[in-house]
Amino acid sequence: MNTPEIRRTGEDSCRAQSMLFRSKGRAGLQYGDWQELFPEIIGRSPTMLKALETVAKISHSESAVLISGESGTGKELIASAIHRLSSRSARPFVAINCSAIPENLLESELFGHEKGAFTGADRRRMGRFDAASGGTLFLDEIGDMPLALQAKLLRVLQERKFTPLGGNEIREADVRIVAATNLDLEKAVKAGTFRLDLFYRLNVLPVALPALRERAEDIAELLEHFLDLAVRMHGYDASTTLGPDAMQTLCTFAWPGNVRQLQNMIERLVVLKGGGEITLEDLPPELTHAAPACVIPSAIPTVVANATIPLAVRPVETPAAIIPGSFGELPKDGIDLIQFIEDLENSMIMQALDRTSHNKNQAAKLLGLNRTTLVERIKKRGLAPLNAPAQEL
Ligand SMILES: Nc1ncnc2c1ncn2[C@@H]1O[C@H](COP(=O)(O)OP(=O)(O)OP(=O)(O)O)[C@@H](O)[C@H]1O
Ligand SMILES: [Mg+2]
Structure with missing residues (x-):
């Protein structure tokens, strides 16, 4: 993907974006400006622009960010955009998925350990706080962090210091924290599974990402983008298209798995079709038999890889899930x-x-x-x- 900003130094990038943002003011950012700030992020619907406006405003700050949104809405993409636009962008962006690492290893993954710190620690190992030093530490799925570790993390964030497991050396925690969750952390706090004080510490700058069904205007552009990507990745003919009926169905589907589901579905369709026009018959039943969740205008464009298409899809208030019994006749x-x-x-x-x-x-x-x-x-x-x-x- 063509992302020239990524090659700028952290300071250049930060200066460029804050100059752009300040010179245009809150209301004055145009489509091209968003394009310049976020070339890797598809979707310029009002709800997405609202989220991007928040991201543009907070990127340069040193305060913690908490990104919330359903699975597949682009939380990690936004976290790395925040890093790219920050003054820390020349330093590492290090991600850790708190739900993917077993509870007993998470602490040493974060803070590192000395040789002999625990059974199996046969050598010294650097943790993610060290790896991200000077840059951004992305704590993904923070809602799944065990309570005991939440208390330790809170202390580290407050004191900006940590000690690797089994060690005595106090190290500086020079990281900007960006956390993400697809859980409702306020509910988790009420349920006693997430610490209120850590929630406040992380939620200084909240960014809420809309579900795809709440920004259905973006679906057509995302389809075009991922069609083009899949066609190039798998070396198919660039005239691979989405036919009008298939397009209509894809644009009105609720996409409970959000952008990730859409991306994977397009890749699957492109590979299984192997070139030419993708029609309604090529779509799997859960797409063709689901109740539409969005309304689109009557003239549905045909999406051709690499083409520009009009974007005009409006959501209606129907539940997003596939409802048994609504599978069609x-x-x-x-x-x-x-x-x-x-x-x-x-x-x-x-x-x-x-x-x-x-x-x-x-x-x-x-x-x-x-x-x-x-x-x-x-x-x-x-x-x-x-x-x-x-x-x-
Ligand atoms: N607005 C977007 N434009 C382009 N690609 C996107 C967008 N949003 C998400 N994606 C792509 O969709 C996929 C899922 O995004 P990402 O991993 O950031 O989601 P997530 O919210 O972190 O999901 P999860 O909660 O399941 O971890 C990635 O391949 C990402 O590049
Ligand atoms: Mg993620």
């Missing part, structure tokens, strides 16, 4: 019910895997299956998605 000529159910099941499994970054425990939870059943089904049906082999199988 039995087709006139009947249906292969067993195949239909298998396709539907496969698609739900793929979405759960996409949404959980292939974490089988979490995916099984989302599907109400036990892990063994899920793993068996993935194996039997060869469902490990194209771009992310299931590592635990």
Whole structure:
């Protein structure tokens, strides 16, 4: 992707963006200005622009940021944009996923450890606070951090100092903290699973990312972007298109897995189609049988890889989830019910895997299956998605 700002030094980038922001003022930023500030982020709907405006304002600050939003809404993308636009951008951006690392290892991952600090610590190891020194530390899925570690993290953030496990040396925590969550942390505080004081410490600068169904105007542009990307990545003919019916269905789908789900779906469609026009028949049943969640105008553009298309999609207030019973009518000529159910099941499994970054425990939870059943089904049906082999199988 063409992102010239990334190559600027931190100071240049910070100065450029704050000059741009100040010279234009709050109301004066135009489409091109957003393009310059956020070339990697697709979507200029009012709700997205509101979020980007917040991001532009807070990037240069040293205060902690808490990004909230459903899975796949672009929290990590925004976190790295905040870093890129900050005065720390010449230094590292280091991410740690608090839900992906076992509880007993998370502390040493964050703060590092000395040789012999615990069984198996056969050598000294640097933690993420050290790795991110001078830059930004991105604490992803912060809502899943164990309570005991929350207390330690709070102390480190307040004192800006930490000690690696098993060591005595006090080290400076020179990081800007950006945290992200897809949980409602205020609810987690009420439920007693998240510390109120840490919530306040992290939530100095909140950024709320809208779900895709709340910014359906952006869907067409995202489809175009990811179609183009998939076509280039897999070396297909650049005339690969999304036909009008397929386009209409994709634009009105609720996308519960947000941009990540859309991106993976387009990649799947491009690869399975292998070139030419993608039509309604190429879409999986959970797309064609779901109740539309968005209204789009009657003239639906055909999306051609690399083309520019008009953006005009309006959401209506319907629930985003696929509702059993709203799968549509039995087709006139009947249906292969067993195949239909298998396709539907496969698609739900793929979405759960996409949404959980292939974490089988979490995916099984989302599907109400036990892990063994899920793993068996993935194996039997060869469902490990194209771009992310299931590592635990
Ligand atoms: N506005 C956007 N423009 C372009 N790509 C996007 C946008 N939002 C998300 N993406 C892409 O969608 C994918 C998911 O985004 P990201 O990982 O940032 O989401 P997330 O909110 O962190 O998800 P999760 O909560 O599941 O970790 C990434 O490939 C990202 O590049
Ligand atoms: Mg993420």
